[in-house]
Amino acid sequence: MTPPNPPAPSAGTNLPAEPNAFVGRERDVSDLRGLLETTRAVTLCGAGGIGKTRLAVHVAHGVVAAHPGGVWFVELADIAPRGPADVVARRVAAVLGASEEEGRPLTVTLADAIGDRAVLIVLDNCEHVVAECAELAGALLPRCPRLRLVSTSREPLRTEGETVWRVPPLDPGEAVRLFAERARAVRPEFAVTPENTAAVSEVGRALDGVPLALELAAARLRVLTVEQIAGRLTDRFRLLGANSRTAPHRQRTLRAAIDWSHELLDARERTLLRRLSVFTGWTLGEAESVCADPAGLAADLAEDLAELPDLPDLPDLPDLPDLPDLPGLDEGPEPPAGGLPPRGVLDVLTALVDKSLVVGEEEVAGETRFRLLDSIRQYAAERLAEAGEEEMVRDRHRDSVLEAAERDGELALAEASGEWQDRVALFHRCDVELGNIRAALAWALEREDVEGGLRICTALRSYWIARGRVPEWAQWTDRFLARSRGLPAIVLGPALAGRAQLALSARDFPRAAGFAERALDPCRSAGDGFMGAASLITLAEAHTRAGRYTEAADRLDEADGLTESPGQEWNRGYSMIARGYMLARSGRAREAAQVYESGLAVMRDIGQLWGAAHALIGLGRIAELRGDAAGARALFTEALPPLVEIDARPELARALAGIGRVALAAGDLSAARGSLGRSLSLCRSSGVRPEIARGLEAFAELLAIEGDRRGAVMLTGAAAGLREDAARRHTPHPDGPAHPSGASGSPVTRTPGHGARVERMLEPIRRAMGEPVVAQWFGEGHSLGPDEAIALALGTDDEAAAAGPEPSTQAAATPQPTANDTPLTTLEETRSDTGPYTLPTAPTSPTPPTASTTPTVPTAPVTPPSTLTAREREIALLIARGLSNKGIARELVISPATAARHVANILTKLGFNSRAQIAVWAVDHKLADQPQLR
Secondary structure, eight states: OOOOOOOOOOSSBOOOOOSSOOOSOHHHHHHHHHHTTTOSEEEEEOOTTSSHHHHHHHHHHTTSTTOTTEEEEEEOTTSOTTOOTTHHHHHHHHHHTOOOOTTSOHHHHHHHHHTTSOEEEEEEOOGGGHHHHHHHHHHHTTTOTTEEEEEEESSOOOOTTEEEEEOOOOOHHHHHHHHHHHHHHHOTTOOOOTTTHHHHHHHHHHTTTOHHHHHHHHHGGGTSOHHHHHHTGGGHHHHSOOOOSSSOGGGTSHHHHHHHHHTTSOHHHHHHHHHHTTOSSBOHHHHHHHHSOHHHHHHHHHHHHHTSOOOOOOOOOOOOOOOOOOTTTTOSOOOOTTOOOHHHHHHHHHHHHHTTSSEEEEEETTEEEEEOOHHHHHHHHHHHHHTTOHHHHHHHHHHHHHHHHHHHHHHHHSSSOOOHHHHHHHHHHHHHTHHHHHHHHHHHHHTTOHHHHHHHHHHTHHHHHHTTOHHHHHHHHHHHHTTOTTOOHHHHHHHHHHHHHHHHHTTOHHHHHHHHHHHHHHHHHHTOHHHHHHHHHHHHHHHHHTTOHHHHHHHHHHHHHHTTSTTOHHHHHHHHHHHHHHHHHTTOHHHHHHHHHHHHHHHHHTTOHHHHHHHHHHHHHHHHHHTOHHHHHHHHHHHHHHHHHHTOHHHHHHHHHHHHHHHHHTTOHHHHHHHHHHHHHHHHHHTOHHHHHHHHHHHHHHHHHHTOHHHHHHHHHHHHHHHHHHHHHSOOOTTSOSSOOOOOOOTTTOSTTOOHHHHHHHHHHHHHHOHHHHHHHHHHHHTOOHHHHHHHHHTTOOGGGSSOOOGGGOOOOOOOOOOTTOOTHHHHOSSOTTOOOOOOOOOSSOOOOOTTTOOOOOSSOOOSGGGSOHHHHHHHHHHHTTOOHHHHHHHHTOOHHHHHHHHHHHHHHHTOSSHHHHHHHHHHTTGGGOGGGO
């Protein structure tokens, strides 16, 4: 007998009403609604608090009309795990009003009740009953052709036909919008203002754009300012406590949300999760190296041995005496039951990804990288400490970073010969590992592991120099050197030599000389010829900058005696480049060019195109000095590609400045502005004040030619202030004057810090405007900080020329020729790069500037959209959508380096210091509403 048909569910919906405004995720909502037209089973996966339920409900509200059979919301969170097999089916039946029939499977009853009606069922919080949900989906979908299932879960159901939709964190702009929206529920007058933008952006960044965390943070505005909230996020689990009394327990606090996920893990998953907290990001190999148990490694080896063929019997060996216990072998906590062998890490890591606790990121150098959201990382770190494993795992992490740094440092950075592209890849590896490097250094410092910390600093010194990260990494090195008493010479000598190179890159020549001198004896006693030669070359460069050319030549001769041995090719080539620079500065340009060419050949032979670019820039300066405009531009341009590949910012800035000077001399102001602007932005990113000063002086020449006398003098004054500040920070060299002497002249322009180029620029302005006015303008510029001065320079861009043409498209320029053997100092500046200007004394009764002689100079960056070029507005919009520089490059079909330069220009023009601020600005100015940017 055929059973009677069960009653059909009444058409309608039980979807919960949305309690407040739904913010952001417009693209996700649109795509999901479109997906439901073609896909019958969609699972929204993501970490706790990421907004899966809210997104599912919002999407479902928008498709009610397309499902006349009803849209039904089924809450599963309160179902106890490991209950009856049909527990989920019973909950669905209760919602749909279907009654269970004796002797008939409930899934069959449900399928008959739904029939061929267009029904959408939302199964919410499936992760603890995921098998039961998968079984229900497998039973209903084949029998109900118009049924659609949307599930929310921290891991996929793994049912046939399932589409997994990973719910991402909110992008920076959306995070700010959500925080502001929820903040107004607590404080109706709250608004994002220029004063609190940075703090709001930091809250969004620190909380990874997780909606639950942002809403809990906004609730704290009852008693805290947004700045206080941002400052307390290091203790986020205490800060982000209970908010709503009616919310489910797992959503009342941030800790409860993560506890819910953690309780669903097995022992190995919990072990791996807590150990992964030591990373800022990792590969599978790094996780296996740092997180697996030694006992597990033994199990892997035993498995390998078991697979070997049987060996012939060996003769009996005599009994061996018992070995004494070795210290340290039984240290550390016991591994969890069963251990975590290296081969088991892949499966456990996969499970953590599936359960939305680990985020898989884009591939880097052929390997997938992973990370933890910051709140999960802090939670896991607490669990690591509770398990008594923190020291063991963080020691392993530090050792892993040290091993990689020393292995990669030789090939990527200096010592070994190799293919250029291999070096490029390792530079980029350092980029993605930067957070781990910092974490390892911090742990080494905490553990008083001075040797390990200095070895990391030394191995990666050239990476820090290339990236323009010298101030930060000099501080790391100094903190370890301050604790280096009793350190072996084999570690101390290279560390001092590396610190000297950092000081040289920062243009702190007295300290570079001091560190290099201190490095010589320990390098000799340790037999480290490579770092000994490097110290001598650094010392020679410091002597060259001080005008002590004889001492410089002596040191280079001494270095050359060491560089003939194998493995010294880098030092051999760089010694030639340093000698070329010394010869050029001392007025021997012909000899300098020959030596530069020799150094260029050596660097190319060993595949070190970074070193080759140094030589090309030196040759370009000599060609520029000789009046060979086409040759200078070609040499500077030839240096660019390898520098772009490794993002070597200081050298990129110098090459672009050279191209800009050549264009400026030819009167091609648009091309000059583009190259000089990019150069100045790169100088800004390094934070090295003498480099910024050089960039400002180049821009001052441009403004002078354009007729902006006041702007030109102000930038010159700003450069003077930066040099004075640098000089105050730098220790005078004990063996000679800090600054070369100069000819006498006006008290404004002929001071120890000024060079010939600056003097030539200021002289006609002084004649036209008079000393008092020039002194006043100089003083105004002198009071500017580096960011204000750069904004003054770049803020004068007209929109069409703001970005400027790429260097490879700029026309050759023809500067005025000079004598072949004029010292290079006339081109660069007859001064020490750290030498101060004398601040001109303002007159007691300055001549008031008139409207006809005083151009208006902006005193602060402006922020309307028109400040940015069309391309920059387009990039600002892409930043607001959460794209990285690589993502922007793919979207616009440009190089990542070009994207990075555009971002730097945007930051400078808007006076910002973070991408999140750009995102907020783009949202506030409604860039998405501009048709040409969509």
